[in-house]
Amino acid sequence: MFLKSPKSRIILALDTPDREQSLHVMDQCRDAVDAIKLNYPLVLQEGLSFIGELKKKYDLPIIADFKIADVPVTNNRIVRLAKNAGVDAVMVHGFIGPDAIMEVKEVAGDDMGVFVVTELTHPGGLEFTRPHAKQFAEMAAYLGCYGIQAPGTRPEQIRVMRETVGPDMKIIACGIGAQGGTLQAAIEAGADFGIIGRSIYEADDPREAAMSLARSCAEEPDVVKDVSVVRYCSETESYTLRVEPAREIREILKRFIGYCQSRRIGLTLHHDGGILLRKGKNIIHIYNDGRCLLSNISSVAEGEELARRWLEEIRSDMNNL
Numbered sequence: 581m582f583l584k585s586p587k588s589r590i591i592l593a594l595d596t597p598d599r600e601q602s603l604h605v606m607d608q609c610r611d612a613v614d615a616i617k618l619n620y621p622l623v624l625q626e627g628l629s630f631i632g633e634l635k636k637k638y639d640l641p642i643i644a645d646f647k648i649a650d651v652p653v654t655n656n657r658i659v660r661l662a663k664n665a666g667v668d669a670v671m672v673h674g675f676i677g678p679d680a681i682m683e684v685k686e687v688a689g690d691d692m693g694v695f696v697v698t699e700l701t702h703p704g705g706l707e708f709t710r711p712h713a714k715q716f717a718e719m720a721a722y723l724g725c726y727g728i729q730a731p732g733t734r735p736e737q738i739r740v741m742r743e744t745v746g747p748d749m750k751i752i753a754c755g756i757g758a759q760g761g762t763l764q765a766a767i768e769a770g771a772d773f774g775i776i777g778r779s780i781y782e783a784d785d786p787r788e789a790a791m792s793l794a795r796s797c798a799e800e801p802d803v804v805k806d807v808s809v810v811r812y813c814s815e816t817e818s819y820t821l822r823v824e825p826a827r828e829i830r831e832i833l834k835r836f837i838g839y840c841q842s843r844r845i846g847l848t849l850h851h852d853g854g855i856l857l858r859k860g861k862n863i864i865h866i867y868n869d870g871r872c873l874l875s876n877i878s879s880v881a882e883g884e885e886l887a888r889r890w891l892e893e894i895r896s897d898m899n900n901l
């Protein structure tokens with residue numbers, strides 16, 4: 581919908597104090613970020629009309645981080661005002677429950693996104709939002725919300741959120757930079773975008789700060805996350821290795837299994853067993869969740885090299901299909 585394919589993976593938290601400083605930052609960062617997130621202080625300072633001005637001038641999607649948290653009737657009024665002001669998405673707290681979130685969704689309609697806040701990034705967020713974060717995410721997915729917020733300060737929790745909502749819902753992660761999270765870790769854990777404020781707008785050169793953050797996660801991620809030994813057979817002097825591919829590759833491998841099965845490549849194993857392939861003297865077992873087992877490998881180094889080369893081949897072949 582409104583968030584296009586990521587370029588920088590950055591949503592700029594434009595928490596600058598006033599119009600003049602906001603425009604100063606935006607003039608530099610307009611093509612270095614994917615969207616703008618506005619919070620209460622700036623909107624209270626400059627008024628809702630400033631949203632339209634930003635949209636017109638920079639033509640970037642705008643998320644209104646009003647963290648809506650009221651009864652349905654009030655939420656309805658807040659979203660209407662935001663919509664009329666030109667906002668593309670709103671953020672709403674998960675704890676207000678399904679009826680209040682549905683009210684937000686109704687007013688938002690098809691042209692506006694709704695992000696559900698699951699867990700706040702500050703230490704207190706662990707006290708009251710963490711225990712319910714998974715439920716908030718499940719509810720957001722069930723209600724068909726556009727996305728969820730997750731804590732960029734805790735990549736392990738982003739991973740849980742990604743497993744909870746599945747591959748299609750957008751995850752936006754805040755707490756990157758000034759609060760200690762890194763964009764790369766958040767993206768690797770499953771976030772689509774990082775929300776970044778002070779590390780950009782307080783930098784001497786906000787544009788360069790944004791570009792360098794974008795570069796930090798632009799490199800092709802390594803295809804292999806981990807390789808470990810499952811068995812060593814002294815008679816054949818060969819290893820069986822478990823390979824855990826990087827998250828993106830696991831998604832590609834799932835498609836690859838479907839591709840092999842539809843063309844009768846390799847041996848399809850029963851229901852959740854995945855597929856068995858022969859590559860020279862080696863046997864590769866790809867499980868349905870994307871994890872792999874390599875058999876008949878003469879050294880761990882050889883297995884790592886084989887896994888890397890083979891997964892890179894699959895990544896490029898599947899991307900070209």
Ligand SMILES: O=C(O)c1cc(=O)[nH]c(=O)n1[C@@H]1O[C@H](COP(=O)(O)O)[C@@H](O)[C@H]1O
Nearest residue numbers: 593619699700701754755758759776777778
């Ligand atoms: O919903 C948010 O955006 C949000 C949730 C959260 O748990 N933590 C958090 O920092 N935020 C917002 O994300 C932005 C982070 O700004 P910086 O810490 O300056 O990068 C601010 O606008 C916060 O209000």
